[in-house]
Amino acid sequence: MNKIKISAVAYTNTKAFIYGLEHSDIINKIDLSLDIPSDCAAKVISGEVDMGLMPVAAIPLVPNANIVADYCIGSDGAVNSVFIFSNVPIEEIKTLKLDAHSRTSNNLAKVLLKFYWKKEVDFTTDQTVDTDALVLIGDRTFGKKDDFAFAYDMGEEWKNFTGLPFMYAAWVANKKISDEFKAEFNAALKFGLEHRNEVLKDLPTVSNFDLKDYLYDKLQFDATEERKQAMNLFLKYIDQLEKVEA
C-alpha cells in the first residue's frame, strides 16, 4: 500500500499530534515531514503531499480541499505565539514586516489592521528593511514579549473583534481520504493530546514562557463548529482584502 504523505508543522504547537502519530500503528502507513507552516501550505497546494496541517488562510488555494480531522491548531482568545510586535502603539503603525513562516497570521494581521483597527499600513516581506512593527509566530516568539514596547496577541485581538475563537491551521487533504484512515488518524491525534504531560517532559524549558499553560490552556485543539464558523468568517475578510487591494 502506498503511504499517505503528510506535512505537519515543526513547532511546539504540533508536538502532541506528532507524539500521537509516532505512538500509533498509523506511523507505518504515513510518510511524515515536519515543515514550517508556509511550506506545509505549499506542499498541500502543489500535491507534493496528500494532506497537511494547513494554515487556514491558504485552504482556498488547495484543489479539492477537505478537512480530514476533528482537531486543529486553535485558541479562544490569547494564544501566546501569534503576535504583532511593535515599538509604537497600533494607532501609530505605518509599516509592518510579515513573517515568511506564516500564511494565516500574516493575513490575520491584515484583517485586524483594516477591519478592526481601521488602519492603512504598508506591508513588506523584505526582512532587511526597518519597519514600525512585525508579525512573528511559533516558537520564535517564546519569551520575546518583553523585548518590544507593544505585543499584540492576535488570537486575543480576533476575539475582541468578533467574539469568536480562532483556527490557525487545520488538517486538510487535497484528495479523498478513506473513512478508515481518517478514523485511525483522529484516534492517533487524540492519543497525543491525552499525553501532553509526556510531551512536556521532553521539551526544554524556555525562559519567560509557560509551556504547560501553552499546551493545555492557550492552544485549543478541537475543530469545533464555532471554530469552523470563525474560519469561514476569516476567509470572507481575506477575500474582501484582496478585492479592496485589486
Ligand SMILES: C=C(O[C@@H]1C=C(C(=O)O)C=C[C@H]1O)C(=O)O
Ligand atoms: C498558533 C500558531 O499557529 C500557526 C500559525 C500559522 C500561520 O500563521 O500560518 C500556521 C500554522 C500554525 O503553526 C503558531 O504558529 O504560533
